[in-house]
Every structure is written in C-alpha cells, then in structure tokens.
Amino acid sequence: MSDTGGLLRDKVILVTGASSGIGAAAAYLFAREGASVVLAARRREKLAALTAELTGKGFRASSVVCDVTRAEDARSAVEHATRCFGRLDGAFNNAGIGGDQTPLHEMGDEVYDTILGTNVRGLWNCLRAEIGAMLDNGGGSIVNNSSVAGLVAIPTAAPYVASKHAVVGFTRAAADEYARRGIRVNALAPGSTRSEITVDWYARNPGLEDAVHALTPQGRTAAPEEVAEAAAWLLSDRASYVTGTVMPVDGGYVNH
Numbered sequence: 001m002s003d004t005g006g007l008l009r010d011k012v013i014l015v016t017g018a019s020s021g022i023g024a025a026a027a028y029l030f031a032r033e034g035a036s037v038v039l040a041a042r043r044r045e046k047l048a049a050l051t052a053e054l055t056g057k058g059f060r061a062s063s064v065v066c067d068v069t070r071a072e073d074a075r076s077a078v079e080h081a082t083r084c085f086g087r088l089d090g091a092f093n094n095a096g097i098g099g100d101q102t103p104l105h106e107m108g109d110e111v112y113d114t115i116l117g118t119n120v121r122g123l124w125n126c127l128r129a130e131i132g133a134m135l136d137n138g139g140g141s142i143v144n145n146s147s148v149a150g151l152v153a154i155p156t157a158a159p160y161v162a163s164k165h166a167v168v169g170f171t172r173a174a175a176d177e178y179a180r181r182g183i184r185v186n187a188l189a190p191g192s193t194r195s196e197i198t199v200d201w202y203a204r205n206p207g208l209e210d211a212v213h214a215l216t217p218q219g220r221t222a223a224p225e226e227v228a229e230a231a232a233w234l235l236s237d238r239a240s241y242v243t244g245t246v247m248p249v250d251g252g253y254v255n256h
C-alpha cells in the first residue's frame with residue numbers, strides 16, 4: 001500500500017455520510033492512515049467514484065448504499081463491512097442533514113421529521129448495529145458527528161440544534177454503558193466546515209458566513225480534513241482512555 005501513515009493500521013472502519021464533505025475527507029484520511037474503509041451513503045455514483053479513487057491508489061475500500069433512516073440499511077452496512085474485511089473496529093457516524101434557517105414557530109412537522117429522522121434515528125439505527133458487531137469482536141471505537149449546535153444554540157435552527165444535542169446524549173449514554181466491554185464512544189462538535197451543507201446554507205443566507213466567521217476566534221471556515229483528523233485520532237488506539245467526550249473542532253467558537 002502506498003503512503004500509509006499508520007494511525008489506523010489494520011482497523012476496519014465504517015464511515016456514514018461518506019459521499020461528500022467531512023465523511024469523504026474522513027474516508028480518504030482513514031484509508032491513508034492504514035484502515036480498511038467502508039463508505040456508506042445514499043448516492044451510489046458518488047460512493048463508487050470515491051471508492052474507485054481509493055482502491056486505485058492501493059488503499060482498501062468498499063462502498064455500500066445506505067439510508068441511515070432505515071434500520072435494515074444500517075444493519076446491512078455493518079454486515080457489508082464484516083463480510084468484506086472480517087470485522088468492525090470503528091465507525092464514524094457522520095451522516096447528517098442541515099435544514100433551513102427558519103423561526104421555530106414557522107417550521108412544519110416535515111422539517112422536524114426529516115432532521116430528527118436523519119440525525120437522531122439514523123444515529124440510533126447505526127449505533128445498535130455497530131455495537132452488536134463490536135461486541136462480537138471484543139470492542140471498538142465509535143465517533144459520532146455532532147456539531148457546535150450540540151453544545152450551544154445557533155439561531156433559527158431549532159430541530160438541528162435539538163438533533164445535535166441528542167447526538168451528544170447518545171454518545172454519553174453509549175460510552176457509559178459499554179466502557180467495560182471495550183467500546184469507546186465519543187463525539188465531535190465541528191464548527192463551520194466547508195461542505196455541501198455550508199455551501200448551501202451560505203448561498204441561501206447572504207451575510208451568514210461573515211457573521212459565523214465574526215463569532216469564530218480563528219475567523220474562518222474549516223476544511224473537512226481538519227475535522228477528519230480529530231475523528232481519526234479518537235478512532236485510534238492512541239485515544240485509548242478517552243470515552244464519553246465531545247471534542248469541539250471549531251476554531252474556538254464554543255469557547256468564545
């Protein structure tokens with residue numbers, strides 16, 4: 001294999017939401033760090049192109065179409081990982097959606113159902129399948145992608161804020177429950193990060209990007225690779241005594 005750093009050497013890692021943004025950057029980084037990577041998302045063509053790029057560079061990668069809102073898809077993705085690479089050591093539960101900037105009292109049920117259905121039930125579906133496979137294998141490490149909106153409020157995004165707080169809740173509960181069975185569970189709280197979500201948000205809300213940068217001590221949006229780096233470390237054995245934490249990767253946003 002070419003260009004292998006080795007932080008995740010010989011790990012088998014599932015990445016949800018791997019077809020773009022943070023998930024795609026993470027799949028790439030994990031492979032470069034020595035992992036066998038399973039890329040999961042709904043867009044088959046994007047997954048196929050990324051997987052071909054990775055295998056073309058000599059990395060171990062496979063993809064599986066998976067809508068995390070469907071429990072059977074989450075189970076199939078985990079089964080795909082164990083079938084392809086023999087076991088599951090790690091999972092980056094990153095699949096998620098944003099939503100419109102709308103005042104809470106003007107939002108319809110549909111917005112609630114879509115955002116909570118993906119960001120919360122989707123995580124619930126994945127966690128159950130992954131933990132089952134990891135227990136069979138003697139342990140593992142899970143990183144859930146929350147947001148700064150999982151730690152503090154952001155305006156006119158109530159269902160998103162609630163969903164990302166729920167990601168933190170699931171992280172803490174699962175970390176506590178499985179610590180003695182060899183499974184670590186942590187979360188990331190990214191701030192503004194370049195991806196399809198933010199490109200769309202910033203295009204539809206003129207001035208929002210500048211306003212976010214003004215509230216961010218580092219004064220910029222992150223590259224998705226900067227978030228992926230934190231996930232890689234938390235998934236690795238080098239984070240062996242870290243569980244139940246929420247790590248901001250936010251240029252100082254929540255500290256400000």
Ligand SMILES: NC(=O)c1ccc[n+]([C@@H]2O[C@H](COP(=O)([O-])OP(=O)(O)OC[C@H]3O[C@@H](n4cnc5c(N)ncnc54)[C@H](OP(=O)(O)O)[C@@H]3O)[C@@H](O)[C@H]2O)c1
Pocket residue numbers: 016017018019020021022023040041042043044046066067068069094095096097098118122145146147148189190191192193194195196197198224
């Ligand atoms: N960008 C930011 O500033 C930021 C900040 C904090 C947290 N986050 C979180 O980071 C995560 C990744 O988002 P991103 O910023 O990288 O945006 P993105 O480029 O839009 O990526 C979102 C990913 O989630 C996948 N996805 C969405 N719904 C899904 C479903 N039902 N089943 C499976 N996959 C699904 C998408 O793939 P398909 O469409 O192919 O399914 C895509 O791969 C999200 O959880 C987001 O909330 C982002």
